[in-house]
Amino acid sequence: xxxxxxxxxxxxxxxxxxxxxxxxxxxxxxxxxxxxxxxxxxxxxxxxxxxxxxxxxxxxxxxxxxxxxxxxxxxxxxxxxxxxxxxxxxxxxxxxxxxxxxxxxxxxxxxxxxxxxxxxxxxxxxxxxxxxxxxxxxxxxxxxxxxxxxxxxxxxxxxxxxxxxxxxxxxxxxxxxxxxxxxxxxxxxxxxxxxxxxxxxxxxxxxxxxxxxxxxxxxxxxxxxxxxxxxxxxxxxxxxxxxxxxxxxxxxxxxxxxxxxxxxxxxxxxxxxxxxxxxxxxxxxxxxxxxxxxxxxxxxxxxxxxxxxxxxxxxxxxxxxxxxxxxxxxxxxxxxxxxxxxxxxxxxxxx
Amino acid sequence: xxxxxxxxxxxxxxxxxxxxxxxxxxxxxxxxxxxxxxxxxxxxxxxxxxxxxxxxxxxxxxxxxxxxxxxxxxxxxxxxxxxxxxxxxxxxxxxxxxxxxxxxxxxxxxxxxxxxxxxxxxxxxxxxxxxxxxxxxxxxxxxxxxxxxxxxxxxxxxxxxxxxxxxxxxxxxxxxxxxxxxxxxxxxxxxxxxxxxxxxxxxxxxxxxxxxxxxxxxxxxxxxxxxxxxxxxxxxxxxxxxxxxxxxxxxxxxxxxxxxxxxxxxxxxxxxxxxxxxxxxxxxxxxxxxxxxxxxxxxxxxxxxxxxxxxxxxxxxxxxxxxxxxxxxxxxxxxxxxxxxxxxxxxxxxx
DNA sequence: CTGTTAGCGCTTTCAC
DNA sequence: GTGAAAGCGCTAACAG
Numbered sequence: 001x002x003x004x005x006x007x008x009x010x011x012x013x014x015x016x017x018x019x020x021x022x023x024x025x026x027x028x029x030x031x032x033x034x035x036x037x038x039x040x041x042x043x044x045x046x047x048x049x050x051x052x053x054x055x056x057x058x059x060x061x062x063x064x065x066x067x068x069x070x071x072x073x074x075x076x077x078x079x080x081x082x083x084x085x086x087x088x089x090x091x092x093x094x095x096x097x098x099x100x101x102x103x104x105x106x107x108x109x110x111x112x113x114x115x116x117x118x119x120x121x122x123x124x125x126x127x128x129x130x131x132x133x134x135x136x137x138x139x140x141x142x143x144x145x146x147x148x149x150x151x152x153x154x155x156x157x158x159x160x161x162x163x164x165x166x167x168x169x170x171x172x173x174x175x176x177x178x179x180x181x182x183x184x185x186x187x188x189x190x191x192x193x194x195x196x197x198x199x200x201x202x203x204x205x206x207x208x209x210x211x212x213x214x215x216x217x218x219x220x221x222x223x224x225x226x227x228x229x230x231x232x233x234x235x236x237x238x239x240x241x242x243x244x245x246x247x248x249x250x251x252x253x254x255x256x257x258x259x260x261x262x263x264x265x266x267x268x269x270x271x272x273x274x275x276x277x278x279x280x281x282x283x284x285x286x287x288x289x290x291x292x293x294x295x296x297x298x299x300x301x302x303x304x305x306x307x308x309x310x311x312x313x314x315x316x317x318x319x320x321x322x323x324x325x326x327x328x329x330x331x332x333x334x335x336x337x338x339x340x341x342x343x344x345x346x347x348x349x350x351x
Numbered sequence: 352x353x354x355x356x357x358x359x360x361x362x363x364x365x366x367x368x369x370x371x372x373x374x375x376x377x378x379x380x381x382x383x384x385x386x387x388x389x390x391x392x393x394x395x396x397x398x399x400x401x402x403x404x405x406x407x408x409x410x411x412x413x414x415x416x417x418x419x420x421x422x423x424x425x426x427x428x429x430x431x432x433x434x435x436x437x438x439x440x441x442x443x444x445x446x447x448x449x450x451x452x453x454x455x456x457x458x459x460x461x462x463x464x465x466x467x468x469x470x471x472x473x474x475x476x477x478x479x480x481x482x483x484x485x486x487x488x489x490x491x492x493x494x495x496x497x498x499x500x501x502x503x504x505x506x507x508x509x510x511x512x513x514x515x516x517x518x519x520x521x522x523x524x525x526x527x528x529x530x531x532x533x534x535x536x537x538x539x540x541x542x543x544x545x546x547x548x549x550x551x552x553x554x555x556x557x558x559x560x561x562x563x564x565x566x567x568x569x570x571x572x573x574x575x576x577x578x579x580x581x582x583x584x585x586x587x588x589x590x591x592x593x594x595x596x597x598x599x600x601x602x603x604x605x606x607x608x609x610x611x612x613x614x615x616x617x618x619x620x621x622x623x624x625x626x627x628x629x630x631x632x633x634x635x636x637x638x639x640x641x642x643x644x645x646x647x648x649x650x651x652x653x654x655x656x657x658x659x660x661x662x663x664x665x666x667x668x669x670x671x672x673x674x675x676x677x678x679x680x681x682x683x684x685x686x687x688x689x690x691x692x693x694x695x696x697x698x699x700x701x702x
Numbered sequence: 703c704t705g706t707t708a709g710c711g712c713t714t715t716c717a718c
Numbered sequence: 719g720t721g722a723a724a725g726c727g728c729t730a731a732c733a734g
Contacts, residue, residue, distance in 0.1 A: 004710090018720060018721080024713085029720080047465055055402040056714080070431055071428075087455060092447070288639070355728085378730095379703055402726085706733075717723105
């Protein structure tokens with residue numbers, strides 16, 4: 001039903017080859033003919049069929065970004081940075097959201113693969129399944145850049161920040177303030193291999209010779225083993241769970257800022273003051289962290305820089321596929337931002 | 352380079368047609384042959400080329416969602432609802448972000464058009480250019496559903512909430528609290544035709560016989576005529592601008608909750624208390640509104656319901672293209688949520 | 703149940 | 719400068 005190249009050609013009294021040249025601004029076409037063709041395009045409302053053109057030319061101008069948690073400002077900022085950079089170079093960025101389950105993540109990646117997208121940025125939590133899916137992509141020589149994760153063994157560019165050290169810094173900060181019962185909210189202890197900021201927490205706890213109590217690491221729900229991503233709701237239920245403990249924590253490190261805000265809300269609802277009764281640290285340093293009252297102590301990572309590097313690497317691979325560049329593994333630094341949600345432990349602070 | 356249907360067929364000792372039947376689970380294939388083909392698919396790492404299949408079959412399973420401001424939790428919630436619903440019916444949702452400028456919005460829509468996506472949900476601010484772009488889509492019989500906007504004259508489904516009435520309710524609430532100098536932050540007065548919540552504000556102001564002062568409607572920057580979308584930053588600079596006025600407003604209605612938070616931050620930085628010195632109302636009722644301190648008075652709109660309806664309409668049109676259904680124009684209600692950021696005007700409130 | 707065949711709409715040599 | 723022709727990888731009759 002939509003008009004084709006041939007329809008346009010017929011109307012302009014020429015052939016498809018010429019119309020293609022005009023539409024793609026490739027090859028020489030006389031000014032006269034060009035004008036005729038352009039008029040025909042307009043009159044017919046011709047919109048090229050990308051399926052045909054990608055099929056034939058094997059060149060796509062679409063870049064896919066796969067994110068896990070769309071509600072995380074951090075993920076969005078990354079995606080938007082990639083979008084802006086890609087747009088400058090003539091690429092359109094489409095975002096595929098993986099939501100909670102791994103299956104949907106795989107299907108999003110596969111859709112981009114089927115479409116033969118020019119390249120992909122993958123910014124989800126690592127899983128074996130998605131690692132395999134990504135390897136399938138690279139086996140077909142589709143450029144992929146990993147964001148916030150990396151794939152051992154494979155020659156794939158990755159950009160991330162040192163989350164483990166970030167988690168360590170956050171926890172050490174609490175320890176230095178005198179806290180001994182420090183909880184982690186947003187993942188269960190079994191996930192420590194994938195959630196590196198939890199590893200950093202464990203590092204710091206071990207270093208200070210504090211007992212690593214499993215009941216102080218909560219995923220947010222008693223039923224669930226721990227969510228793939230952690231949100232405000234995770235923080236809220238996680239904190240509630242901690243408050244039911246016989247010996248409550250005096251400080252809580254949340255997996256991300258959203259989670260931290262959920263934690264704070266739960267604490268307040270139970271009459272706990274932050275930071276007087278309980279200190280709270282977040283992670284990511286989203287815009288809101290600075291603005292909240294009290295401002296959130298958190299770990300900041302250079303989000304825009306990560307997006308920028310990812311886009312740069314990806315576009316480079318797309319535009320110069322044969323250039324044999326060593327796979328890059330960039331790890332940027334995290335910084336602790338001390339604000340108002342943490343305070344020195346007050347002994348016998350009950351009322 | 353990636354293996355094709357024919358490669359798989361060769362390896363399995365059969366033909367492309369059979370492989371296609373196996374891969375798409377269409378038509379009958381003996382269990383034996385099916386197994387052979389599936390093995391070949393796996394061994395070769397075959398991933399079907401969607402370009403070829405869409406080109407041939409004229410059926411796509413991709414749905415596009417076009418949003419303006421990715422950083423708005425409201426837009427994300429909409430997109431995610433559509434995604435979830437579409438996934439249930441076997442469609443994959445890709446999100447195209449339009450960022451600030453109209454040009455990028457047009458290009459995103461066109462990319463989906465070129466890809467011959469199965470259908471589109473467009474949730475950006477209305478502009479003439481995008482209206483035309485959308486009409487091109489529907490001219491080619493691609494189903495489109497508009498979210499939060501509508502297109503007069505065209506037979507296109509649309510779902511939105513009554514923003515105008517929402518803006519009216521918010522403003523009337525402030526008036527009832529005794530405020531007379533009420534500002535709007537997030538758009539300039541010239542945009543009142545597109546930003547219906549600003550129209551609602553003007554309705555209420557007129558109804559109360561308050562002077563409609565143009566200097567009380569600020570876009571966020573003195574230089575810019577008003578941003579396409581309004582964010583925290585818009586609110587911050589907008590409030591600063593208002594605070595420089597000789598007669599400051601005693602209440603501020605922000606175009607959305609993000610903006611309201613920016614406004615509140617600016618007020619605090621200037622030593623103004625909320626709500627004692629200035630009342631603030633937002634719009635959208637994002638999750639954070641409830642949680643902030645003070646909790647934000649705002650206008651709530653049924654976001655999930657809008658996404659759900661949009662997806663339902665779109666999927667219906669996609670799956671039953673010939674069913675002659677009247678275009679639907681759904682307008683849902685907004686509700687005023689009175690919380691802690693608004694208070695009765697205190698006369699002579701200076702210190 | 704499986705193979706043969708004819709394109710889908712476009713790009714891209716290669717001639718003229 | 720422009721056209722003719724071949725074919726990208728797949729689907730969908732139609733035979734058999």
